[in-house]
Amino acid sequence: MGYIAIDCKKCGASLEVDETASIYTCKFCRTAHERDYTSSATPTPQSLGVMAERAISNSAFGKALQFIEQGLVINPHDANLLNLEEKAKAGLSAIAGDHANQTQEEIKSIQNTSEAEQYHLQAQFILHELQANVKVYGSNSALTGATPANIGLALQYIDRSLELFPDNPVYLNLKALLLMEGMGMKEQAVALLEKAAAINPRDINIQNNLESAKTSSACFVATAAYGSPLAHEVRALRLWRDEALLPTTLGKLFVRIYYCFSPPLARLISRHPRLKQATRWGLTPLVKSITKSYVPRRM
Secondary structure, X not given: OOEEEEEOOOOXXXXXXXXXXOEEEOOOOOOEEEOOXXXXXXXXXXXXXXXXXXXXXXXXXXXXXXXXXXXXXXXXXXXXXHHHHHHHHHHHHHHHHHHHOOOHHHHHHHHHHHXXXXXXXXXXXXXXXXXHHHHHHOOOOHHHOOOOOOHHHHHHHHHHHHHHOOOOHHHHHHHHHHHXXXXXXXXXXXXXXXXXXXXXXXXXHHHHHHHHHHHOOOOHHXXXXXXXXXXXXXXXXXXXXXXXXXXXXXXXXXXXXXXXXXXXXXXXXXXXXXXXXXXXXXXXXXXXXXHHXXXXXXX
């Protein structure tokens, strides 16, 4: 019987261990160890059999077969390895059977999940382009030097994800951000965020986006001119946008163009008192007309 030198993994003591033992105990710290055969310079059928047994116990049948094949190269007639080979093959057959028993519905669900996530990632990438444009250029317009992010395409992507999983809060949140930041459609975005928050009330990002959407005003120029998103005139213009413009095709186009150019214009107005006054003067006829058209309590 031979011995080999092995260091204790706990206290570092150098030990002499029976070369046939798969488990050994340090005589100094009394720590029990499993023999690590993977680092053995000259693996034997016995050591490879031990590794195969461990792999089988962990249901790693493919890994077990690799150890077994190595051992059978050394000794093709090793009875222990041949027995372990049968066990490993039986384990793999069971796994293959489980896959074969998957229903068409389960397979379709897996495919749908993969497709939806791919579209979600593409829409998310476009949102990041939009946010980068706004941060660097102040808008998503090519006239400001930006390479416009294709918001329409992003909405097509996320709509496809929502067709597959209409109650996914992550997808609902992303569509809301695209509508709010890319199209200025605040009310629609709030509705989506409220639905997402109801489905997953513990998602902090969704809750923050919902709070921000409810308290922000997307009427950039009017807010800059009147100094507050809560001003009566700003609320009137916002109501006109939501109820008169957005329901129509031309109105949606106008709003989209407005949100491309209004942020930098609003910043300019906010820095110059005379521009603020001139803007208020120019908006007064429109505000008066809107106020007459809507019941005051709705504002």
